[in-house]
Amino acid sequence: MNTFLRLFSWTTLFCCTACSKADDSTAKPAATPKTVVSQSNEPLVKPASKASVITLGGGCFWCVEAVYQRIDGITKVTSGYMGGTVPKPTYKQICTGRTGHAEVVKVEFDSAKISLEKVLAVFWKVHDPTTLNRQGVDIGTQYRSAIFFHTDADKAAAEKSRKAAGRSGEFRSPIVTEI
Structure with missing residues (x-):
């Protein structure tokens, strides 16, 4: 399973080079609001279930x-997008790297079937958390590594997971993932 996940992850990474390049990879993102916007510009709210x-x-x-x-x-x-200051940004605006938003996925899961720790374990394997504002050929603050939590417990779990990933020996450089 682990080998399959790694192979799948690398294949997916190379297939996603169609995502557009943007500005300077050293640019600082804008302040982080709590609203997540989907590609259709609808707020991504917490699930009712x-x-x-x-x-x-x-x-x-x-x-x-x-x-x-x-x-x-x-x-x-x-x-969707999260972490920026422009309300209801377009994909074109996001691609400039000037809105402060990051491209994100809101992952909803049944905690009776999979734990947050396992969801986060996948996260550390499907991207490079050591590169600032880039993933492969995709460069810009919108491609940064970030975990946006929705509860204090999620924040604690994310910080614990980041620390464990950093100590794992799997990465040659320090983890730069924002929480």
């Missing part, structure tokens, strides 16, 4: 979305 939710930025959202859609226990994955 008892599903758990976490929002993840790992580069091109279509690539990350494709991985999570295939995992048992994941009930819904929605691509």
Whole structure:
């Protein structure tokens, strides 16, 4: 399974080079509001059901979305934008790297079938959390590595997971993922 996930992840990463390039990879993102906007510019609100939710930025959202859609226990994955200051941005605006938004996926999951820890474990494997504002050929603040939490418990789990990933020895450089 682990070998399959890695192979699938690398294949997905290389397939997603269609995501557009943008500005300087060293640019600082704008302040982070709590609203997530979908590709259709509708706010991504917390699900009404008892599903758990976490929002993840790992580069091109279509690539990350494709991985999570295939995992048992994941009930819904929605691509969108988060972390910027422009209300209801367009994809074209996002691609400039000037809105402060990151491309993200809102991952809804059944915590009886898959834990947040496992959802986050996949996150560390499907992108490079050590590159600032880029994933492969996709460059810009909109491709930054980020975890947007929806509860204090999620924040604690994300910080614990980031720390464990950093100590794992899997990465040659420090993790730059924002939480």
